[in-house]
Amino acid sequence: AQQYPDWIWHNGAIKPWAEATTHVMAHALHYGSSVFEGIRSYVTPDGAAIFRLTDHLKRLYQSAKIYDMALPYTQDQLAAACREVIRKNGLAAAYLRPVAYRGLGGFGLSAETPIDVAVAAWPMGPYLGPEALEQGITACVSSWQRFAPNTIPAGAKAGGNYLSGQLIAREARRLGFGEGIALAAGGLLSEGAGENLFLVFDGVLHTTPASASILTGITRDTLKVLAREDGIEVVERDIPREYLYLADEVLMCGTAAEVTPIRAIDGKPVGAGKAGPVTRRLQELYFGLFDGRTHDKWGWLESV
Ligand code: PMP
Numbered sequence: 360a361q362q363y364p365d366w367i368w369h370n371g372a373i374k375p376w377a378e379a380t381t382h383v384m385a386h387a388l389h390y391g392s393s394v395f396e397g398i399r400s401y402v403t404p405d406g407a408a409i410f411r412l413t414d415h416l417k418r419l420y421q422s423a424k425i426y427d428m429a430l431p432y433t434q435d436q437l438a439a440a441c442r443e444v445i446r447k448n449g450l451a452a453a454y455l456r457p458v459a460y461r462g463l464g465g466f467g468l469s470a471e472t473p474i475d476v477a478v479a480a481w482p483m484g485p486y487l488g489p490e491a492l493e494q495g496i497t498a499c500v501s502s503w504q505r506f507a508p509n510t511i512p513a514g515a516k517a518g519g520n521y522l523s524g525q526l527i528a529r530e531a532r533r534l535g536f537g538e539g540i541a542l543a544a545g546g547l548l549s550e551g552a553g554e555n556l557f558l559v560f561d562g563v564l565h566t567t568p569a570s571a572s573i574l575t576g577i578t579r580d581t582l583k584v585l586a587r588e589d590g591i592e593v594v595e596r597d598i599p600r601e602y603l604y605l606a607d608e609v610l611m612c613g614t615a616a617e618v619t620p621i622r623a624i625d626g627k628p629v630g631a632g633k634a635g636p637v638t639r640r641l642q643e644l645y646f647g648l649f650d651g652r653t654h655d656k657w658g659w660l661e662s663v
Contacts, residue, residue, distance in 0.1 A: 364448040368440040368478040371432070373447055379477055386461035386472045391519025393460035394422035397614045399483075400445055400453045400663055401649035407451040408660035410614075410648070411577050412438055416457070418577070422515040423459055428474050430459050437478065438661075444480040445663050454483035454615065460518070486553075486615035487537055492642065495622030495634050496537030496611075498551070500600060501527040505572040507544035513572040520574075521553075528552035538611065540603070540624070543571040548598040554616045555579040556598075559608035559630075559637045564593040571597070578612040578645075584657065585644040591637065608635035618642045 369379040387393040396419045400409045416434050423430050432440075441455050457478045464472035487496050503526045505513065511520060523541070531539030531552070540556065543549040550556055550573040557579075558565045564586055569575050583593045603609060607630045609621040618641050620634035634642075647653030648660065 364444075364450070364479070364481050366444060366447040368444050370475055370477070373443060381460075381475060382463040384466070385463050385475070386465065386470060387518060389466075390461070390468060391517065391522065392426065392428075393458055393518035394419060394426065394428060395456060395458040395516060395518065398441065398455040398457070399614050400451065400455065400480075401660075402451045403649050403660055404651040405660070405662065407445065407663040408649075409441060409445075409455065409663060410661075411581070411659045412441060412661040414577050414580075414659075415614075416441075418516060419457055419459065422517055423474075425512055425515040426517060428459060428461065430474055430476060432476055437476070440478045441480070442663050444478050448480055450480055450482060451663070452482065453480045455480045458518075483615065485617065485619075486613070487611075487619050491537065491619045492617065493634070495620035495629075497535075497623045498538045498540050498609075498611075498621050499531050499534060499536040499625050500603070501530055501539040501541045501552075503527050503530065503539075503541060505541045505543050505549040508570065508572055510544075513574055514569065516574055524552040538616075538621075542600060543567075545571075546600075547571055548600060548603070549573055551611045551613075551616070554611035554613040554619070557582065557610050557612065557641075558598060558602055558606040559610075559635060560602075560606055562591065562637060564591060564637065565598060565602075565606075566593065566595055567598055568595045576613055578614055578617070581648075581659070582612055582618065582641055582645065585653070586641060589640065589644060591640070603629075606630065608638050610638045610641070618645045 367379045461472040462475040527539035555576040
């Protein structure tokens with residue numbers, strides 16, 4: 360059975376996990392009206408640190424702005440809540456989940472409900488499985504497309520978006536693949552169910568643009584910065600599906616997925632069918648941030 364941490368932050372206070380409840384008529388439960396973040400903390404040589412906490416919380420407020428949700432806490436208060444749930448639960452390496460949602464206070468779509476806020480933290484290993492980081496995963500192109508830019512804004516990390524992610528991820532797992540990759544409404548590559556994509560051609564990294572209905576991930580941004588710093592060229596461009604089959608390397612990235620090689624797509628091997636040199640280098644640089652091999656000159660590690 361699922362194990363839960365002891366403590367959670369809910370509407371301004373630390374509470375026992377079981378007491379952080381909400382009403383069944385909360386707006387968010389019916390209409391997907393929540394915004395959230397996924398953040399990781401790592402054990403570093405200088406102690407536990409939350410990776411890019413400020414950038415994640417900034418995105419949370421941006422997502423909330425899109426849906427006219429005025430969060431009743433300042434960004435500093437939520438940053439303090441993130442640190443508090445990690446400490447209170449005795450965690451160091453953890454996954455953090457701040458969520459703000461429309462609570463009980465009206466049943467209409469445009470109801471001005473109270474905005475409830477919670478922050479949970481729990482231990483989480485590699486999201487796509489223990490072997491994923493080393494061996495790479497298999498993936499398929501989903502039969503489900505991502506939502507078009509004029510339907511649901513992919514740039515907001517909102518609960519309702521994850522209906523799309525669930526369809527993509529569940530279909531992939533049902534068919535025996537590790538993860539699903541979606542095409543955007545126009546037919547070009549978008550992203551994974553919960554991860555951004557990079558393809559490697561002749562040592563150059565290619566990633567899909569914001570116009571491809573992606574969440575512009577913080578891991579994606581991190582890899583762009585680390586790669587350029589390391590002399591690896593990065594381009595953002597429209598990518599047709601078949602490039603997945605022709606790339607030397609393909610990788611998925613995200614807070615949960617970290618930097619995961621893809622070894623086969625739709626049953627075709629990607630490159631040599633295992634993690635390639637650019638992916639390996641990006642893994643080294645990324646995980647190096649946490650074990651001290653990559654100097655954090657950007658101030659991305661924010662101590663717990
Ligand atoms: N795309 C989607 C749909 C996601 O859910 C995530 C995970 N938050 C990402 C991309 C990667 O974003 P990040 O690197 O900020 O975690």
